Amino acid sequence: MEWEVKELPDGRWGIFLCKKYWKFKDKPVMYSASISKELADKRVDRMNDPGFYNNDEKCYTVGMARAAVKKKREAEKEAEKQRKAEIRVEKKRLREEAKKKK
Secondary structure, three states, X not given: OOEEEEEOOOOOEEEEEOHHHOOOOOOXXXXXXXXXXXXXXXXXXHHHOOHXXXXXXXXXXXXXXXXXXXXXXXXXXXXXXXXXXXXXXXXXXXXXXXXXXX
């Protein structure tokens, strides 16, 4: 998406979505308004090219944290199942050895 600066009727400067990205062609999409054109231009530059401000790579969302906890919990359950299966196998082997000795 791209943003642009336009002057508003009351003298402020609005930050608008470029027309080619509008969902409805007859309704402009306004993000915010600014008192000065310079500040609006700076914000539009940052929005159009986040560069330094883009922190998506460092972002750790609540959903990501929940997924990590869920994955850890499932791994623990799987390890517990594996441990119980090994115990069952060992008990069975010991019973068979006891029967052979008799």
